[in-house]
Amino acid sequence: MSDEHRGVSCDYCLDHNFTGIRYACLVCENYDLCEDCFGGRYSNLLHKPYHPMQQILTEAEFSKRLDESESDEVCTFRCPYCGDDGFTANTLTAHCESYHYEGGHPVRCPICLVYQEIDVFFLRKTLYQHMQKRHNEYCTSTEEVSNSSEAQECPICIEQMPSNYNTRYHL
Secondary structure, eight states, X not given: OOSBOTTOBOTTTOOBSOBSOEEEESSSXXXXXXXXXXXXXXXXXXXXXXXXXXXXXXXXXXXXXXXXXXXXXXXXXXXXXXXXXXXXXXHHHHHHHHHXXXXXXXXXXXXXXXXXXXOOOEESSOHHHHHHHHOGGGOSOOOOOOOOOOOSEETTTTEEOOGGGGSOEEO
């Protein structure tokens, strides 16, 4: 098991294949910080320090926490809409169904980020719609979500999203 994040560079200190916890922004398309830079609250012109960041453990640390857990899941997921954290995949799905059914601004899926299931692009539809399609084992409902227009303003930082945010999507 690996104790480093292979193929990932910290966008602040530029450390490559770093160890420790990786933090990936759920609002910015491709912004990662190492544990030290995240602790220092470093950012750049595009990434804001108050954007929700998904904690991503190394394989070795994830395995260790799973062994120490009383359940078969680790409470590691953060909601990209409101920033609440401490969710399992199941409780994140229920949270998004209850509080963010209509979605909002384009976000990255925390489940895809943590499990590295696919290249994590911004979602064209809501996170809940994505979870129904890609992670349906965690969904509590199978109702089809109505299409809502995509917001162009980020409700987290109340700023206009850069135009390139609409160029890369995945469902």
